[in-house]
Amino acid sequence: MIVLLQKGAPQDQVDTVINVIEKRGMQPVNMPGEENIAIGITSFISPEVRYPLADTLLALPGVFHVVHVSRPYKLASREFHKVQTVVKVRGVEIGGPNCVVIAGPCAVESEEQIYESARVVKAAGAKLLRGGAFKPRTSPYSFQGLQQEGLDLLKQVGRDIDIATVTEVVDPNDVETVCAYVDMLQIGARNMQNFALLIAAGRSGHPVLLKRGPSATLDEYLNAAEYLLHHGASNVVLCERGVHPLDRTYTRNTLDINAIPVLKDISHLPVIADPSHGIGHAKFVPNIARAAIAAGADGVIIEVHPCPQEAMSDGQQSLTPDAFGTLMHSLKRVAASVDRTVD
Amino acid sequence: MIVLLQKGAPQDQVDTVINVIEKRGMQPVNMPGEENIAIGITSFISPEVRYPLADTLLALPGVFHVVHVSRPYKLASREFHKVQTVVKVRGVEIGGPNCVVIAGPCAVESEEQIYESARVVKAAGAKLLRGGAFKPRTSPYSFQGLQQEGLDLLKQVGRDIDIATVTEVVDPNDVETVCAYVDMLQIGARNMQNFALLIAAGRSGHPVLLKRGPSATLDEYLNAAEYLLHHGASNVVLCERGVHPLDRTYTRNTLDINAIPVLKDISHLPVIADPSHGIGHAKFVPNIARAAIAAGADGVIIEVHPCPQEAMSDGQQSLTPDAFGTLMHSLKRVAASVDRTVD
Amino acid sequence: MIVLLQKGAPQDQVDTVINVIEKRGMQPVNMPGEENIAIGITSFISPEVRYPLADTLLALPGVFHVVHVSRPYKLASREFHKVQTVVKVRGVEIGGPNCVVIAGPCAVESEEQIYESARVVKAAGAKLLRGGAFKPRTSPYSFQGLQQEGLDLLKQVGRDIDIATVTEVVDPNDVETVCAYVDMLQIGARNMQNFALLIAAGRSGHPVLLKRGPSATLDEYLNAAEYLLHHGASNVVLCERGVHPLDRTYTRNTLDINAIPVLKDISHLPVIADPSHGIGHAKFVPNIARAAIAAGADGVIIEVHPCPQEAMSDGQQSLTPDAFGTLMHSLKRVAASVDRTVD
Amino acid sequence: MIVLLQKGAPQDQVDTVINVIEKRGMQPVNMPGEENIAIGITSFISPEVRYPLADTLLALPGVFHVVHVSRPYKLASREFHKVQTVVKVRGVEIGGPNCVVIAGPCAVESEEQIYESARVVKAAGAKLLRGGAFKPRTSPYSFQGLQQEGLDLLKQVGRDIDIATVTEVVDPNDVETVCAYVDMLQIGARNMQNFALLIAAGRSGHPVLLKRGPSATLDEYLNAAEYLLHHGASNVVLCERGVHPLDRTYTRNTLDINAIPVLKDISHLPVIADPSHGIGHAKFVPNIARAAIAAGADGVIIEVHPCPQEAMSDGQQSLTPDAFGTLMHSLKRVAASVDRTVD
Helix, strand or coil, X not given: CEEEECCCCCHHHHHHHHHHHHHCCCCEEEECCCCCEEEEECCCCCHHHXXXXXXXXXXXXXXXXXXXXXXXXXXXXXXXXXXXXXXXXXXXXXXXXXXXXXXXXXXXXXXXHHHXXXXXXXXXXXXXXXXXXXXXXXXXXXXXXXXXXXXXXHHXXXXXXXXXXXXXXXXXXXXXXXXXXXXXXXXXXHHCCCHHHHHHHHHHCXXXXXXXCCCCCHHHHHHHHHHHHHCCCCCEEEEECCECCCCCCCCCCECECCHHHHHHHHECCCEEECHHHHHCCHHHHHHHHHHHHHHCXXXXXXXXXXXXXXXXXXXXXXXXXXXXXXXXXXXXXXXXXXXXXXX | CEEEXXXXXXXXXXXXXXXXXXXXXXXXXXXXXXXXXXXXXXXXXXXXXXXXXXXXXXXXXXXXEEECCCCCCCCCEHHHCCCCCCEEECCEEECCCECEEEEECCECCCHHHHHHXXXXXXXXXXXXXXXXXXXXXXXXXXXXXXXXHHHHHHHHHHHHCCCEEXXXXXXXXXXXXXXXXXXXXXXXXXHCCCHHHHHHHHHHCCCEEEECCCCCCHHHHXXXXXXXXXXXXXXXXEEECCEXXXXXXXXXXXXXXCHHHHHHHHECCCEEECHHHHHCXXXXXXXXXXXXXXXXCCEEEEXXXXXXXXXXXXXXXXXXXXXXXXXXXXXXXXXXXXXXXXX | CEEEEXXXXXXXXXXXXXXXXXXXXXXXXXXCCCCCEEEEECCCCCHHHHHHHHHHHHCCCCEEEEECCCCXXXXXXXXXXXXXXXXXXXXXXXXXXXXXXXXXXXXXXXXXXXXXXXXXXXXXXXXXXXXXXXCXXXXXXXXXXXXXXXXXXXXXXXXXXXXXXXXXXXXXXXXXXXXXXXXXXXXXXXXXXXXXXXXXXXXXXXXXXXXXXXXXXXXXXXXXXHHHHHCCCCCEEEEECCECCCCCCCCCCECXXXXXXXXXXXXXXXXXXXXXXXXXXXXXXXXHHHHHHHHCCCEEEEEECCCHXXXXXXXXXXXXXXXXXXXXXXXXXXXXXXXXXXX | CEEEECCCCCHHHHHHHXXXXXXXXXXXXXXXXXXXXXXXXXXXXXXXHHHHHHHHHHCCCCEEEEECCCCCCCCCEHHHCCCCCCEEECCEEECCCXXXXXEECCECCCHHHHHHHHHHHHHHCCCEEECECCCCCCCCCCCCCCXXXXXXXXXXXXXXXXXXXXXXXXXXXXXXXXXXXXXXXXXXXXXXXXXXXXXXXXXXXXXXXXXXXXXXXXXXXXXXXXXXXXXXXXXXXXXXXXXXXXXXXXXXXXXXXXXXXXXXXXXXXXXXXXXHHHHCCHHXXXXXXXXXXXXXXXXXXXXXXXXXXXXXXXXXXXXXXXXXXXXXXXXXXXXXXXXXXXX
């Protein structure tokens, strides 16, 4: 950590900073310089101490900036955990050499719809079935999901079709219940910093798919993952799903392709991409799915619906079963070109 | 609502769109044109129908865009509710001619700190005391608030110093409890689309201060307010607190000053601003608070701490009691210049 | 074009809009509706008329929005030019089945450096050599390029090593000169809306590589291309190079991978990507280059320097010759996986 | 400047960094630490050296970040020039206690229009007349300004009505000519990093109004001002005109109100605001103009047209003469409330 004071800050301001650091048993290094005054801390500062300390230092007179020179998280950081994490969800490995495809409808709408979805995505090679029971929607007048009935259907279809399942949870109250019905919890983009939900999901010990928020920096994102890990989760998968776009004339979001190799570099957690939300139009989803795999993603999550034009939500970005089948063939080829598989 | 089909879309695609609209008892107007094909709906479309309908239309072959020509919300819209809403919180009116100042520390830290805060902000003219008991923090290692103890202190200080209180709630489970301790609930920026929380807060019937999320469009924001109103809240105050900035070299966020007059125009709800989070440095908070009042805000919420350099959070953006007193004088003058008061 | 008037707009405001449209010989369609009042224009509106007309309509009382339902450009649009354009630069085809790699240093620094660069990129399979003579730099104190000397070197190296060349032009005055020295002009991101430069470049008739500005919407971008085409250019290549990022902790920009398939869909111009500026760190450039090809780009432009740590600019994002060689092998494989080549 | 190397960087990488610094006659301070390795430079580093040095250091193996701890500009910085600059344009002082209002139409359209504009804005209290002769427009089919004829009219009207004039210049070729016709040059937002234009404008010695680009950070912006100052300008006025918005449903841009007090703090140059482009709708311009003055701006620039609905550009954001008169009265009151004047 480096504390910057304004040029010409009086000595007592400098001394105060140094005292604050020393009182915590850390070693300050004073770099007076001809520019500003920089005071570095050379000791290791654990994340537990870093933030309160930065808060304290920033409020001292004369201090105008605190530079974090190491990552502000620990459990999610590759610095402290060199080995790539491979998450296991009902026997499916995410983060290993094989790129995992998760697929299914935006929402569970009926028994027929979810069974048909499960059959087609499994047949095409998807390893997990997605499907929302609790749907966070921008408007209170949009379809909000089948809720408990959706959970029931997910449990049945996961068992009957023999496919692992993932669904979004939106209320800390529901975490325990949802864990009883599906194999993996999803925390959605809008809830990335819903800390009450992160804590509840972490405590459950269940695998978690954590989507990145639309204006979250990577440090904010990994801090959200740190909440999960700190509270007990060990199987966390990151998912880039698009940041707020410059405009929405042609796309719904801007998938941040850069985030994929950077997250793989700074964190040991598996990283997948969500091209369906990332671009928002079925026509372009295959291009972005291929790009994600080529960029190094450990998998993708794709919205597929037996009949997109009858979907109760996200129809415009859902692939038909045929289009999904074609995409799967294509992803196998792209994966092979970067020495991965899609099996 | 206007549905746009690609130029050259075959007649059966056009017919399908028209059928979908007519089946719902609405009146389509076909505008074939030499450019694209536009199909307008001239009937009134209630928000309850608008979103499902748009979802359906967007998934039809040939359709590439659906333009909402009226606001996608109803209860929050001035179109349907011409009269300015004046929210009452323990006798304090927000949204009337008087601009209300809410002030206090980021977090409740101790009995002494919150009593001292309440005294100084009340003496300077603030009408509500803010103070966090549950603190949503980017890092799990930061101070998370005193929680129940914080609520106890807020209840006592509100009674003893006779000042209305507002505090953030972060978990739907806590809504009922928090309502018993403070006069107004706050939904924070990170939870603006935490719909489970919005529903719980709406159902409580308690006054709610709803902050805008850092990348929320105004339509997304007013839809969040619509959740509150739809589920039972009648006293909702909007609060612009800054959107994600171009960079953080000099400021924490970018207060969206434009949002103030626009929200006042399109919604009947009171609109206040949060200059403390909006810019993030105590030195500049007064400038932004003055700007907000001059732009037409119904009030401001300001972080004030008896001793900012000892604050457990947000010290760098908290005003000292003296600076707050000076700001209050200044705000009275600015308010008078736009025919408002700060009393 | 659809003109929206506020609900309850008086009849004379509606009539004014209708008159303005009819006076221009176009056909208005009035859609009074119960929501807002929409007036559609069903006639074809040429781009020459569209903007002045929209300007006029927007200033009429009661009008609050004008929706462009067809693309606001013509020459750059696939709607009016179905066939994919293949740009030819000294025999190299860009936009055909082969993905073209442009490579070379950020700036021409010396004879030795540019000859060495040309040799290594050509040997590895690059078809064009890039190298800046005029360098637009954020600070006036940064290296500004060798200017005329740089042009001389580019001409020589292009001839001696037999490789086509591209360099940035920053001043309309220089366009004619630069055309005499290199095979293709580049318009940089910061100059995407430098219309004086676009006009001069268009008039030259020389091939142009047009980079997208860091906050340009795709419509603004294609309008910039429209300037080039309207003023005489026929060989224009688009280049996505990254939009302004959420933060710069880990990357310099955010390469907008979505823009690649969307631009390919709405325009007939070739589209390449610039992973070097798009992410800004050499370590991650290969991932993003692969992603761009997988997403459907017609090529990539890569910064390569014989010795990046001695580069006078952009060293941190320049590949070594070895890393570039490795990347080329990898790109061939990825291209093959999407039925393209890199030859 | 602080150079950060990855934890565990081998000693030879550290030595290389130290050598590079020492070879330039500067003093490195090694802070090995348990986190990363930080090497500080305590000597003063002139801006002329800073950027080349940072470029060099960033390209060294092991280096992942260079932190600039002092401002990357000098002539524009208050650090090196404590006294507030007051720019004089034909007797009008910008940057002193009086807030200056610049007003006039987007474009010069005719003799009658510009004379009428000049009369009404002068009568209402504006000190400078704006009016575009060269109009940078998104589309090549939009009105591009009267060009030389516009300059002629500006010269005449400035003389006949006795009001100082400002107009945009878009081509380095035109700078000398434009200086002969108007009192102040404007560099528009799209050209903020058109360095050829900045250099030409700087060399002219004429007063310059420099608008901030829509995605420019404040450091990028002040570096653009540094170009002007470095090349000979001494009378430079900064102008915040709005950054790229989250969406354009309700506003054209997002005026960055935070930039006003921050720029006043870090630079000695006068700072004005452009509410017309900043929000883009005439109805809301007064609110934002008042906010700018309350935030500490040294003035505002306002689009006014004798008949906005007949304007050839920007009609929707232009005030009528009456609305402008009302605004001027209001601005006087707001200015007084912050101890400024609008005279």
